[in-house]
Amino acid sequence: MIDLTGKNALVTGAGRGIGKEIALSLARAGAHVALCDIDPDSAQTAAADVESVGSKALALSANVSDAGEVKEMFSSYFSGFETLDILVNNAGITRDSLIMRLKEEHWDAVLNVNLKSAYLCCKEAARPMMKARGGKIINIASVVGIMGNAGQVNYAASKAGLIGLTKTLAREFASRAINVNAVAPGFIQTAMTDKLSDSDKERLTNQIPMSLLGSPQDVANAVVFLGSSLSGYITGQVLTVDGGLVM
Numbered sequence: 001m002i003d004l005t006g007k008n009a010l011v012t013g014a015g016r017g018i019g020k021e022i023a024l025s026l027a028r029a030g031a032h033v034a035l036c037d038i039d040p041d042s043a044q045t046a047a048a049d050v051e052s053v054g055s056k057a058l059a060l061s062a063n064v065s066d067a068g069e070v071k072e073m074f075s076s077y078f079s080g081f082e083t084l085d086i087l088v089n090n091a092g093i094t095r096d097s098l099i100m101r102l103k104e105e106h107w108d109a110v111l112n113v114n115l116k117s118a119y120l121c122c123k124e125a126a127r128p129m130m131k132a133r134g135g136k137i138i139n140i141a142s143v144v145g146i147m148g149n150a151g152q153v154n155y156a157a158s159k160a161g162l163i164g165l166t167k168t169l170a171r172e173f174a175s176r177a178i179n180v181n182a183v184a185p186g187f188i189q190t191a192m193t194d195k196l197s198d199s200d201k202e203r204l205t206n207q208i209p210m211s212l213l214g215s216p217q218d219v220a221n222a223v224v225f226l227g228s229s230l231s232g233y234i235t236g237q238v239l240t241v242d243g244g245l246v247m
């Protein structure tokens with residue numbers, strides 16, 4: 001059993017889906033959790049669910065692609081919690097289209113929310129984690145950032161960029177005992193994948209060796225492991241949680 005008692009965590013995009021499950025799972029392991037979402041109501045509701053697990057929860061609202069909002073969000077975080085032991089950069093969006101029809105605003109939106117947000121949040125987390133001489137940063141990437149996916153050039157580029165950011169920060173922070181890793185989910189049953197047609201879901205499932213979509217809990221389990229002391233000698237890695245899709 002992984003024990004995160006005494007640890008404080010911040011999860012972005014925690015109002016629903018994978019982020020909410022990560023927050024709940026960290027709390028079940030004993031951590032106190034701050035839940036940040038662009039949608040304040042969902043952050044509040046998810047924080048109430050975390051409190052019912054028995055952990056301290058803090059609901060924070062910010063657009064994590066905006067530098068000013070991220071700064072304010074971190075200052076609210078540190079009014080509630082003294083340390084930042086685990087940062088999970090999970091907020092992400094899709095704006096899918098083949099490149100010929102892909103609008104520049106959709107390229108920018110996806111790169112900003114999925115990649116720039118991690119740069120902004122890691123920058124804010126760096127000083128307190130370095131001062132504490134320890135910490136865990138976990139970036140939620142995607143298998144699409146490894147293998148590409150027709151119709152998702154913006155999303156795939158953002159997730160490949162997140163993997164590059166993860167490996168680079170792992171090198172920059174290694175001597176300070178800060179582990180930086182990525183989790184790359186495959187196809188997980190959430191609002192993001194509910195948008196797919198039944199035929200698309202069937203086509204995707206047929207490509208997965210385990211022949212099923214994953215659950216938010218499958219991703220959260222990997223995050224709890226990487227957030228714990230059990231991952232002490234692991235940094236700069238990409239852990240795929242995908243039923244064997246990428247191997």
Ligand SMILES: NC(=O)c1ccc[n+]([C@@H]2O[C@H](COP(=O)([O-])OP(=O)(O)OC[C@H]3O[C@@H](n4cnc5c(N)ncnc54)[C@H](O)[C@@H]3O)[C@@H](O)[C@H]2O)c1
Nearest residue numbers: 013015016017018038063064090091092142185188190192
């Ligand atoms: N669902 C999948 O199959 C799948 C697969 C691979 C990777 N992922 C990644 O996992 C993460 C979570 O995905 P999900 O399926 O739970 O998505 P989701 O759409 O269900 O939830 C995303 C959450 O992020 C929040 N958010 C969006 N933009 C934000 C912003 N600018 N600032 C703060 N919060 C913001 C949303 O309000 C929402 O609560 C994403 O990074 C996604 O790319 C998902």
